Amino acid sequence: MLEVRELNVFRGATHVIKNVSFNVEEGQIAALIGANGAGKSTTLLTLSGLLRPRSGTAVFRPDAQEVDLTSAPSEKIVRAGLIHCPEGRQIFHSMTVRENLEMGAYAQLDQKLVSKTTAEVLELFPILAERSGGMAGSLSGGEQMMLALGRALLAQPKLLLLDEPSLGLAPLVIERIFDVIAELRRRGVTILLIEQNAAMALDLADTAFVMETGSIVLSGSGADLALNDKVRQSYLGGAA
Ligand SMILES: Nc1ncnc2c1ncn2[C@@H]1O[C@H](COP(=O)(O)OP(=O)(O)O)[C@@H](O)[C@H]1O
Ligand SMILES: [Mg+2]
Numbered sequence: 001m002l003e004v005r006e007l008n009v010f011r012g013a014t015h016v017i018k019n020v021s022f023n024v025e026e027g028q029i030a031a032l033i034g035a036n037g038a039g040k041s042t043t044l045l046t047l048s049g050l051l052r053p054r055s056g057t058a059v060f061r062p063d064a065q066e067v068d069l070t071s072a073p074s075e076k077i078v079r080a081g082l083i084h085c086p087e088g089r090q091i092f093h094s095m096t097v098r099e100n101l102e103m104g105a106y107a108q109l110d111q112k113l114v115s116k117t118t119a120e121v122l123e124l125f126p127i128l129a130e131r132s133g134g135m136a137g138s139l140s141g142g143e144q145m146m147l148a149l150g151r152a153l154l155a156q157p158k159l160l161l162l163d164e165p166s167l168g169l170a171p172l173v174i175e176r177i178f179d180v181i182a183e184l185r186r187r188g189v190t191i192l193l194i195e196q197n198a199a200m201a202l203d204l205a206d207t208a209f210v211m212e213t214g215s216i217v218l219s220g221s222g223a224d225l226a227l228n229d230k231v232r233q234s235y236l237g238g239a240a
Pocket of ligand 1: 011012014016034035036037038039040041042043
């Protein structure tokens with residue numbers, strides 16, 4: 001569903017993404033793990049058209065379409081079903097929970113589909129129904145993450161890019177978020193998950209890639225990488 005080849009991205013004069021190639025298969029969760037500053041967020045920003053690469057290709061293939069992510073406008077990328085749930089949630093704090101969810105559906109003309117998806121999101125996250133008229137800024141960090149995910153679902157994702165959904169959240173809340181990510185895969189959403197929490201990401205992922213200073217240095221199934229010595233030493237706390 002996503003094919004990235006020899007991608008190079010600069011931020012200012014800095015060569016941040018270096019010859020990165022990987023695939024994400026339909027129906028899978030792919031995890032991109034790596035330390036702070038490795039280039040994970042830059043990769044996602046490039047795939048959603050917010051940054052342009054210096055060279056390389058990135059093609060998104062939902063259904064029979066083919067979208068060139070290195071040249072298509074962000075709006076077209078969103079309409080094709082590639083939805084980016086950004087680092088730090090980026091919800092609108094002084095809007096209500098309901099209004100934030102509606103923002104996710106702004107490009108949807110099919111009101112029946114919007115109603116149906118809203119009902120599904122509120123079933124997935126009952127707290128959002130309870131707090132629907134409250135300001136998003138008054139939600140806890142975990143609730144804000146649920147709102148960010150709910151908003152992304154209202155955009156009808158075929159490929160969902162998740163940038164560090166666990167960041168700053170308590171372990172129980174992280175488990176809930178990861179349960180929902182697994183549920184989304186069951187419902188047919190393909191997911192590219194970026195995480196510093198390598199243990200949980202590898203446990204969940206079908207395929208995983210390790211990024212170090214802008215390059216992919218290892219790839220394999222989540223289970224294989226979780227057993228890899230280098231991954232264990234560098235990303236899983238060196239547990240034997
Ligand atoms: N707005 C920016 N301008 C210039 N350099 C940036 C900017 N944002 C990030 N960088 C640099 O790009 C590199 C990768 O950052 P990022 O993609 O955010 O990494 P990660 O998400 O893996 O923590 C870092 O060296 C960072 O300093
Ligand atoms: Mg980041």
